[in-house]
């Protein structure tokens with residue numbers, strides 16, 4: 449076989465016809481969107497919607513400039529830079545069908561660690577209308593106990609004192625908005641694309657709190673001028689593997705250093721509140737609604753929580769991927785019962801959505817055998833995911849007298865996982881979590897105090913003070929530590945005592 453064709457703008461014409469590619473003039477695009485956090489999800493979601501738009505109408509003001517703030521983003525910056533910011537989206541259908549598409553909407557990339565001033569200037573540039581974010585659940589720097597912006601974070605302190613060379617996204621946004629205000633430019637929209645509840649309201653609150661620490665007038669201006677639409681975002685994008693890169697080489701003889709894999713399903717529900725205009729994403733199935741809250745709650749507490757339920761129980765049991773869990777009848781039954789018995793009763797109804805059908809679709813999506821979504825990805829940073837995905841459901845059920853047993857078993861299994869960093873057979877589990885050490889230490893103390901894990905306040909707040917929760921959780925801890933084969937306990941929970 450010939451040398452594979454490297455993905456870049458000038459080689460695109462040599463790409464095989466089965467790979468669809470941008471036919472719009474990328475050199476004409478200006479970057480109306482600056483996106484912070486270019487991972488698999490952004491590349492499978494916002495950049496994909498924007499590519500569809502650019503392909504179908506003249507929307508040349510809506511190109512995307514990707515931004516990475518941390519050293520960890522260097523690899524993405526380098527690979528995308530070498531490919532003229534192009535990449536291949538590999539959409540894997542459950543029946544094995546695969547669609548491949550080169551996405552062209554990202555046309556530039558800046559790395560904050562190398563040149564913070566360049567990122568601030570780009571955000572402050574007149575053509576920038578939207579700064580969108582995927583900075584993960586933990587990126588919002590919220591104190592779990594108070595729900596407020598955590599100013600004790602040393603990086604926050606650093607950013608207050610070094611406004612022109614910030615480390616965190618809040619410092620960048622504040623510096624850029626300050627420049628715009630001084631230049632008499634309108635504010636951009638700050639659009640969160642993260643899985644956090646009321647993501648727009650949250651970034652609004654914390655950005656204003658941060659700005660207030662630097663400049664009270666700026667904080668007021670931000671509060672008044674910047675729009676922060678809430679949004680629900682959805683598309684499962686597993687970690688790209690070597691075999692995905694290999695697939696493009698062997699099937700098409702093309703070389704993409706970092707393609708993205710995703711499922712066919714996609715959903716984006718957005719509040720229509722933008723400071724300086726927005727792309728016509730509605731022409732490509734994004735939904736603009738007045739109030740996104742019921743949608744985001746449904747998604748966080750069913751899809752994301754469902755992922756965590758399977759991710760944690762499946763990891764301890766020894767499974768590797770979500771689809772493997774779902775193929776096990778016991779696991780899919782547990783998931784469905786968790787949805788029905790604990791998650792749904794505390795959800796608000798969503799207009800136009802049949803929750804039963806939504807839940808059935810989730811189980812089908814999780815079961816997509818081509819996606820092979822790794823449990824390690826799902827469990828990554830559980831300490832910032834569970835407070836958003838699962839703990840609100842537990843709290844609401846405690847208040848309403850509802851069931852908490854499904855979720856309590858998951859937390860007990862997470863304690864075991866954090867204690868042993870291994871599955872029930874002693875096979876090591878790869879644990880990536882900012883609070884890994886704190887969780888490990890707290891979990892280790894379980895033998896002396898069965899509630900010790902619950903004392904990681906950043907995650908659980910005061911949950912252990914609830915007597916009913918403490919009792920149920922202790923029972924689950926006893927079960928899991930007596931026998932880490934969680935399936936026996938899952939059966940027990942499903943059957944009811």
Ligand code: CS2
Nearest residue numbers: 681682683684752755825826
């Ligand atoms: C997953 C999400 O890691 C996780 O928490 O639940 O990344 C999930 O795949 C996406 O939110 C799907 O939209």
